Structures are given as C-alpha cells and as structure tokens.
Amino acid sequence: xxxxxxxxxxxxxxxxxxxxxxxxxxxxxxxxxxxxxxxxxxxxxxxxxxxxxxxxxxxxxxxxxxxxxxxxxxxxxxxxxxxxxxxxxxxxxxxxxxxxxxxxxxxxxxxxxxxxxxxxxxxxxxxxxxxxxxxxxxxxxxxxxxx
Numbered sequence: 001x002x003x004x005x006x007x008x009x010x011x012x013x014x015x016x017x018x019x020x021x022x023x024x025x026x027x028x029x030x031x032x033x034x035x036x037x038x039x040x041x042x043x044x045x046x047x048x049x050x051x052x053x054x055x056x057x058x059x060x061x062x063x064x065x066x067x068x069x070x071x072x073x074x075x076x077x078x079x080x081x082x083x084x085x086x087x088x089x090x091x092x093x094x095x096x097x098x099x100x101x102x103x104x105x106x107x108x109x110x111x112x113x114x115x116x117x118x119x120x121x122x123x124x125x126x127x128x129x130x131x132x133x134x135x136x137x138x139x140x141x142x143x144x145x146x147x
Contacts, residue, residue: 006067008066012036035052036062036075091125112130
C-alpha cells in the first residue's frame with residue numbers, strides 16, 4: 001500500500017492532541033484526529049486501519065482534506081444546508097397553550113382537527129397543518145386527554 005507522507009504544523013499538532021485528549025467532540029472528529037496524528041508520526045496505513053477500525057477510503061479522504069484545506073476541513077464536518085424551520089418556538093408555545101386551554105363549547109377535550117382550526121385563526125399560523133399541530137404536541141409531550 002502506497003503511503004503519502006503527511007506532516008502537521010506545530011499548531012495543527014497541538015490542536016489535534018487537544019481534540020484527542022479532552023473536550024466534547026463527535027467520535028468521527030476524534031477518529032479523524034487520531035488518523036492525522038498517526039500519519040504525522042509515520043505509522044503505516046495498514047496499522048492505522050486495523051487499530052482504529054476504519055476503511056481505507058476514510059483515511060484517504062481525511063488525508064486529502066488536510067492537504068487540501070487544513071485541519072478544519074479534515075477533522076470537522078462541513079455544515080450541511082437544511083430547510084429552515086417554518087414555525088419557531090413561539091408558534092409551538094401558542095399551539096401548546098391552546099391545547100392546554102378550555103376545549104370548544106360542547107366538547108370534553110380538544111381534537112387535533114379542532115386545534116388546527118383554532119390555531120389557524122392566530123396571526124402567523126395561517127398555514128399550519130393538522131400534521132404540524134400533531135408533531136408540535138408530540139414534541140412537547142402534550143396530551144389532548146383529560147387532565
């Protein structure tokens with residue numbers, strides 16, 4: 001197996017040692033720091049793969065990322081774009097407060113459909129769906145039953 005040499009700068013070596021020794025880091029980040037430290041010391045790839053229990057591709061990608069973009073790119077995951085939340089915690093609080101309030105006239109308790117209709121009357125919640133109301137209540141562990 002051909003091994004490309006990797007030499008960490010003194011700053012990067014100190015940062016890698018810190019990631020490996022203390023702090024709260026994801027296991028992937030710690031594993032990548034172990035890979036870089038081992039490659040910096042000249043440990044053969046086969047030994048790194050066996051000790052860390054990783055695949056060749058993971059090692060190659062980590063090395064390539066370090067050589068291309070430095071320590072940040074090699075160790076830490078790049079932020080992934082995600083769809084922003086449509087309703088914030090204030091909207092969830094409004095729906096939860098509504099569920100905890102007295103049920104409509106002639107009803108013993110709220111139903112999800114009735115909560116949806118009532119919530120849609122609130123400003124900023126006009127597009128709220130029944131499923132969204134259900135998920136909000138599930139997340140807050142709210143119950144529509146008798147209290």
